[in-house]
Amino acid sequence: MLSPKSKRNISRIIPFGVIWLGLGWFILFVEGAATQHQNLNPSSAITLTTEVFIFASIAVTVVGLIVGAVEVLWMGHLFSKKSFTQKLLYKVGFYTFFLLLVILITYPLAAGVELDVSPFDTQVREKFSNFLMSIEFVSTSVSISLSLFLSLFYSEISDNVGHGVLMNFFTGKYHKPTEEKRIFLFSDMKSSTTIAEQLGHIKYFELLREYYSDFSDPIIRHAGEVYQYVGDEIVISWKYEDGIKANNCIECFFAMKADLQKRGDWYSAIFGVVPTFKAGLHVGKVTTGEIGALKKEIIFTGDVLNTTARIQGLCNKYNVDILVSEDLITALQLGNELQIESLGTTALKGKEGRMELLTIQKRVSVLGKG
Known part of the structure; x- marks a missing residue:
């Protein structure tokens, strides 16, 4: 394979x-x-x-x-x-x-x-x-x-x-709106405002470029697709089958974190800070299609995007680096190397009902072996 x-x-x-x-x-x-x-x-x-x-x-x-x-x-x-x-x-x-x-x-x-x-x-x-x-x-x-x-x-x-986007334009895959099930990861740099003020605009931009570059290999290795860069936030998406396979969507988060930590000394020497991030993950149906008159783009629309953004925004409240919806957790086959902790149910802004959120950590023994 x-x-x-x-x-x-x-x-x-x-x-x-x-x-x-x-x-x-x-x-x-x-x-x-x-x-x-x-x-x-x-x-x-x-x-x-x-x-x-x-x-x-x-x-x-x-x-x-x-x-x-x-x-x-x-x-x-x-x-x-x-x-x-x-x-x-x-x-x-x-x-x-x-x-x-x-x-x-x-x-x-x-x-x-x-x-x-x-x-x-x-x-x-x-x-x-x-x-x-x-x-x-x-x-x-x-x-x-x-x-x-x-x-x-x-x-x-x-x-x-993006190669995937270009191929989709050539093939006309999304010329007509298509409904599909996808997994989303919203990642946001911690203390980005403070870091930007400390470094200044040009230096901060250089940090962002390196920061996103370090994420590239983990995203590729775990079959992810970059949907958007929005300031210091990156939105990663998977087709449902690709994200579920080998727990790619979760393993991608830990791989991104590990690759960033490997370059911690370099970031500290060049920028005086070591960037960290938090992430929220959720799964659901979206409508995918081409849109735009002056500039064509392939976009996703659906409640799952807003929900994922809300989940990611709660990381600070629970003081964790990753929050995952119950819907996604139940679809995964997580092994013993991952420790799952339920944080209870919570009401998400703008949504009716409550959703159970969970956080995941690599077990200490596994981290030690790595």
């Missing part, structure tokens, strides 16, 4: 291969239409046979997947704090060298397929030499550069709006 993080990485890498393959086919179609499917310069250009077409399709897809893997697993993190334009420029420089290497490898292989000889054959070397001095080399470089630009542009858009 693949982990949520592996599934997410694979789902982000695959579109790169699709982009390269689709654009490669489009360029071949345009060139074929322009030349009436004739090789006008056989001394340097490769004739498009069935075997060459199959090889080219496989090659561009593999190259696209390699670019995607490099982008998702390494390059994206390396330049994560650069501006959009800076990232594009740095990446284009790196990939230009990489793709020249690709041409040096794939052209002799394709020529070998066309001529039915070894890629190291004299005929291939001669044809490759002619290719490097021909207009076909320029055309190929432009085509590859276009594929590179579009895939990097997709990557940046995906990072900015």
